[in-house]
Amino acid sequence: MDLDALLLSRLQFAFTIAFHILFPAFTIGLAAYLAVLEGLWLWTKREAFKTLYLFWVKIFALSFGMGVVSGVVLSYQFGTNWSEFIRLTGGVIGPLLAYEVLTAFFLEASFLGVMLFGWKKVGPKLHFTATVLVAIGTTISAFWILSANSWMQTPQGFQIMADGTMEATDYMAVIFNPSFPTRLAHMLLAAFLTTGLVVGAASAYRLLKDRAAGVVTTGWSESRISLTMAVGLIAVLAPLQLVAGHASGEVTHKYQPSKTAALEGYWKTQPNQPLILFGIPDREAQKNHLEVALPGVGNLIQGVPAEEVIKGLDSWAREDQPPPFIPFFGFRIMVGLGMLMIGLGLWGAVLIARKRLFDSPWFLRFALIMGPSGFLAVLAGWMVTEVGRQPWVVYGVLKTRDAVSPVVASQVATSLIAYIAVYSVVFTAGAIFILRLMAEGPIAAKTEPAPRGQRPPGTPMAKAPEDTSPDDDDTPDDTGPGGVRGAVS
Amino acid sequence: MSLDLPLIWAGLIAVAVLLYVTLDGFDLGIGILFPFAKSKEERDVMMNTIAPVWDGNETWLVLGGGGLLAAFPLAYSVLMPAFYLPILLMLAGLILRGVAFEFRFRARDKGRKFWTQMFAGGSILTTLAQGLVLGGFIQGVTVREERFAGGQFDWLTPYTLLVAAGLVAGYALLGGAWLMMKTKDNLHGDAKRWTSVSAVIVTVLLAAVSLATLLIHPRIAARWGFDLKDGFALDWGVLMPLLPIPLLGLAGLALVFVMSRRGSHRWPFVGAMLVFLSGYLGLAAGFAPYIVPYALNFRQAAAPLNALALMLWGTAVILPLILAYTAWVYWVFRGKIDEEAGYHH
Numbered sequence: 060m061d062l063d064a065l066l067l068s069r070l071q072f073a074f075t076i077a078f079h080i081l082f083p084a085f086t087i088g089l090a091a092y093l094a095v096l097e098g099l100w101l102w103t104k105r106e107a108f109k110t111l112y113l114f115w116v117k118i119f120a121l122s123f124g125m126g127v128v129s130g131v132v133l134s135y136q137f138g139t140n141w142s143e144f145i146r147l148t149g150g151v152i153g154p155l156l157a158y159e160v161l162t163a164f165f166l167e168a169s170f171l172g173v174m175l176f177g178w179k180k181v182g183p184k185l186h187f188t189a190t191v192l193v194a195i196g197t198t199i200s201a202f203w204i205l206s207a208n209s210w211m212q213t214p215q216g217f218q219i220m221a222d223g224t225m226e227a228t229d230y231m232a233v234i235f236n237p238s239f240p241t242r243l244a245h246m247l248l249a250a251f252l253t254t255g256l257v258v259g260a261a262s263a264y265r266l267l268k269d270r271a272a273g274v275v276t277t278g279w280s281e282s283r284i285s286l287t288m289a290v291g292l293i294a295v296l297a298p299l300q301l302v303a304g305h306a307s308g309e310v311t312h313k314y315q316p317s318k319t320a321a322l323e324g325y326w327k328t329q330p331n332q333p334l335i336l337f338g339i340p341d342r343e344a345q346k347n348h349l350e351v352a353l354p355g356v357g358n359l360i361q362g363v364p365a366e367e368v369i370k371g372l373d374s375w376a377r378e379d380q381p382p383p384f385i386p387f388f389g390f391r392i393m394v395g396l397g398m399l400m401i402g403l404g405l406w407g408a409v410l411i412a413r414k415r416l417f418d419s420p421w422f423l424r425f426a427l428i429m430g431p432s433g434f435l436a437v438l439a440g441w442m443v444t445e446v447g448r449q450p451w452v453v454y455g456v457l458k459t460r461d462a463v464s465p466v467v468a469s470q471v472a473t474s475l476i477a478y479i480a481v482y483s484v485v486f487t488a489g490a491i492f493i494l495r496l497m498a499e500g501p502i503a504a505k506t507e508p509a510p511r512g513q514r515p516p517g518t519p520m521a522k523a524p525e526d527t528s529p530d531d532d533d534t535p536d537d538t539g540p541g542g543v544r545g546a547v548s
Numbered sequence: 549m550s551l552d553l554p555l556i557w558a559g560l561i562a563v564a565v566l567l568y569v570t571l572d573g574f575d576l577g578i579g580i581l582f583p584f585a586k587s588k589e590e591r592d593v594m595m596n597t598i599a600p601v602w603d604g605n606e607t608w609l610v611l612g613g614g615g616l617l618a619a620f621p622l623a624y625s626v627l628m629p630a631f632y633l634p635i636l637l638m639l640a641g642l643i644l645r646g647v648a649f650e651f652r653f654r655a656r657d658k659g660r661k662f663w664t665q666m667f668a669g670g671s672i673l674t675t676l677a678q679g680l681v682l683g684g685f686i687q688g689v690t691v692r693e694e695r696f697a698g699g700q701f702d703w704l705t706p707y708t709l710l711v712a713a714g715l716v717a718g719y720a721l722l723g724g725a726w727l728m729m730k731t732k733d734n735l736h737g738d739a740k741r742w743t744s745v746s747a748v749i750v751t752v753l754l755a756a757v758s759l760a761t762l763l764i765h766p767r768i769a770a771r772w773g774f775d776l777k778d779g780f781a782l783d784w785g786v787l788m789p790l791l792p793i794p795l796l797g798l799a800g801l802a803l804v805f806v807m808s809r810r811g812s813h814r815w816p817f818v819g820a821m822l823v824f825l826s827g828y829l830g831l832a833a834g835f836a837p838y839i840v841p842y843a844l845n846f847r848q849a850a851a852p853l854n855a856l857a858l859m860l861w862g863t864a865v866i867l868p869l870i871l872a873y874t875a876w877v878y879w880v881f882r883g884k885i886d887e888e889a890g891y892h893h
Contacts, residue, residue, distance in 0.1 A: 120650050121650050121651075121654070124646060124647050124649065124650045124651075125647060127603060127606075127646060128642060128643040128646040128647060129643070131606070131609070131610060131639065131642055131643075131646075132639045132643070134610055134613055134614060134617075135613060135628065135635055135639060137617065137628075138613070138617065138624050138625065138627070138628025138629070138635075139628045139629060139631075139632050139635055139636070142624070142625035142626070142628055142629050142695075142696070143625065143695075145617055145621050145624055145625045145628075146621055146622055146625035146694070146695075149617055149618065149621020149622075149624065149625070149851060150621060150851045150852040150855050151855070153617050153618030153619070153621055153851055153855060153859075154618050154851075154855050154858050154859045156614050156617060156618060157611075157614050157615055157617075157618035157619075157859050158859070158862055159614075160607070160610050160611045160614045160615075161611070161862060161863060161866045161867070161870070162862070162866060164607045164610055164611075165604065165607050165611075165870045165873075165874070166873075168603040168604040168606070168607045169603075169604045169607075169870075169873055169874055169877050170873075170877075171603055172599075172600035172601055172603065172604060172877055172881070173600070173877060173880060175599075175600070176599060176600040176881070177600070177880055177881075180880050180881065181880060224621075226852040226854070226855075227852070227854055227855060227858075230854070230858055464625075464628070464629040464632075464696075465629060465695050465696055465697070466629045466632050466700070467700055469700075470632050470633055470700050473633070473636075474632070474633075474636045477636060477640055478640075481640050481643055481644065482643075485643055485644070485647050488647075488651055488655075488659070488663075489647065489651070492650075492651065492654045492655075495654075496654075
């Protein structure tokens with residue numbers, strides 16, 4: 060096997076999945092938030108909820124579109140780059156992926172059309188149903204993907220046949236494998252937190268801007284409502300996430316000891332492990348440089364009696380050790396950001412209790428800079444879990460190097476460059492559109508859609524009001540190759 | 549259970565791929581026809597006719613791919629590396645055109661021009677790549693020890709280029725006929741012209757592809773009763789039962805030409821779909837039961853029976869549901885979209 064094709068395929072998968080994961084992490088929570096907003100609007104008839112819905116649905120449409128296209132790439136990459144993985148394990152995890160398409164993708168894709176374009180084609184209740192179905196679809200999708208990925212972490216319920224391929228002996232055991240429940244909970248909480256942090260930051264930005272402009276608002280403006288909802292969500296979910304993450308860590312300790320050793324920075328197999336706060340893991344030297352550790356606390360954190368041995372990386376031959384650097388730092392980044400989120404939630408809860416949530420510019424600034432922290436934590440968490448699984452693609456069963464396709468390095472390199480080029484254009488443009496919308500804020504959405512009867516069928520909800528300005532040359536997304544420009548407008 | 553699970557799954561995936569080709573075919577066709585539209589407003593209307601449904605259409609591609617992965621992992625693991633580069637091109641095209649739906653409406657001025665071009669270019673690139681995969685699939689891939697063992701450019705031949713050109717014309721035909729159904733006035737007139745022109749090109753290319761397939765692939769030729777090894781021999785006994793397939797295609801083309809001349813808005817689309825159905829059945833007759841032509845049949849490539857059974861239970865319940873709500877969505881967005889109904893600018 061060509062090592063270069065392996066390495067390039069891993070880089071390519073890491074690159075494409077790192078981009079993709081950002082969108083589901085955001086849209087799972089946002090879809091649920093939209094369903095709540097529309098439900099509240101139908102129930103209370105308060106226009107502010109509708110205004111918020113119409114504002115966030117534009118951002119949802121942009122994010123969902125990018126999530127869909129980057130997800131299709133992944134489903135085909137299993138075949139193009141990891142064909143041996145599919146040849147060997149397809150009989151076990153194939154049905155899980157097929158169920159994702161059947162139960163989630165069609166639901167999302169079909170009702171998304173009604174959600175975005177059906178505002179006056181169907182009644183409000185049917186429209187609300189469509190929003191709810193899209194939200195349910197995104198969650199079902201997470202269920203199946205987490206199930207398949209968790210099986211790769213903690214495989215069970217299968218046997219290996221004479222030709223090396225795998226067959227399921229018990230599908231319930233495959234789907235509900237040991238790490239699945241905690242990992243699903245951890246991911247769903249992460250998705251809701253990510254959305255809460257973004258909604259909170261966008262609302263805080265709006266309030267800070269009003270403050271700077273000397274606008275005096277009383278009562279419940281859109282941004283005040285959304286900030287309160289976001290802070291309330293974070294105050295409840297961030298501590299819960301600590302619990303879910305801890306539970307997930309205990310499962311990892313039990314089933315994937317080499318991952319635990321890597322993310323904790325343990326080199327020596329011993330009882331009474333320390334808690335390593337900082338260090339620079341060095342695979343060559345098989346130790347941590349500049350280590351800062353609390354002795355004796357490690358076992359406590361893992362929920363293991365002090366006299367019980369916890370494996371260090373020395374329990375494995377060097378080629379079977381996960382590369383420690385990324386899991387070690389990824390874990391610390393994830394936990395650190397989680398602590399900041401808990402802090403944000405606590406501070407916000409105190410301010411809400413004192414009815415001073417909108418009066419503290421320092422809190423609003425903190426909420427603003429925490430906006431992207433959910434994305435960073437999700438990325439760090441996935442790096443911990445995926446790099447920590449190495450050198451296995453199916454933990455303890457199939458090595459990553461035995462899973463790669465029989466393709467030559469040059470085509471993998473070509474495709475990696477192509478993905479980097481296309482993703483840079485697409486996601487830069489997408490980010491600019493989303494940030495531009497957020498800067499406008501929910502007030503801008505008030506002007507649309509046109510009243511019932513005037514709004515033409517098929518008009519996207521996500522339409523910028525300033526589209527009309529003919530001489531507006533502010534086009535930061537205009538980054539395409541020059542050769543294709545000018546043929547059509 | 550005595551169901552022939554591999555056979556059922558081969559049928560289901562064949563249907564999923566056919567649904568994909570006809571459904572995403574017409575919305576890719578809109579992108580192919582984009583450069584021929586006269587104004588920004590016309591392009592807005594064209595896009596609006598497919599904006600609510602394209603995502604659902606594309607999901608059939610994921611089901612085709614995901615279904616192949618799940619039900620025939622061996623075929624999937626052979627075919628995907630074989631078409632590594634065309635699949636990359638297809639995905640790049642799908643990304644660019646997929647985001648263009650939202651981006652084009654959000655962008656201003658030059659940005660909008662760029663995303664208009666990306667929508668057209670992405671649709672054409674996607675179609676060409678699918679044509680190259682289809683052509684490469686028909687001409688066959690090199691398989692050794694159940695793995696792909698060919699070169700990285702095996703899919704690039706004059707034959708596959710011909711198939712790719714044929715598919716571009718075919719999707720343009722579907723797109724034009726769809727627009728005839730969904731638009732009024734000037735745009736409807738343009739759509740009618742585009743439909744007729746692409747139907748002529750499809751007729752020529754379909755004949756060329758059929759002839760080329762018989763020439764390069766003796767085993768497919770033999771299935772149709774042709775023996776072209778030395779001179780020309782034709783076994784009418786073999787050909788006769790298959791004749792309804794090309795006749796169906798001819799009937800479809802006739803429907804496109806005659807009914808659009810008579811002013812029908814709906815029948816040309818039915819005709820275009822019949823042309824695709826005929827081409828699809830024609831191919832199936834050429835290599836069934838092979839799932840990697842003349843290298844692996846669907847039984848060899850099938851997943852374990854318990855995997856197929858597990859999926860069948862879910863599919864039996866969920867697929868009718870999917871078809872029902874897909875039909876409902878099409879019904880919600882039924883009817884013409886005219887120019888006044890475009891954007892307020």
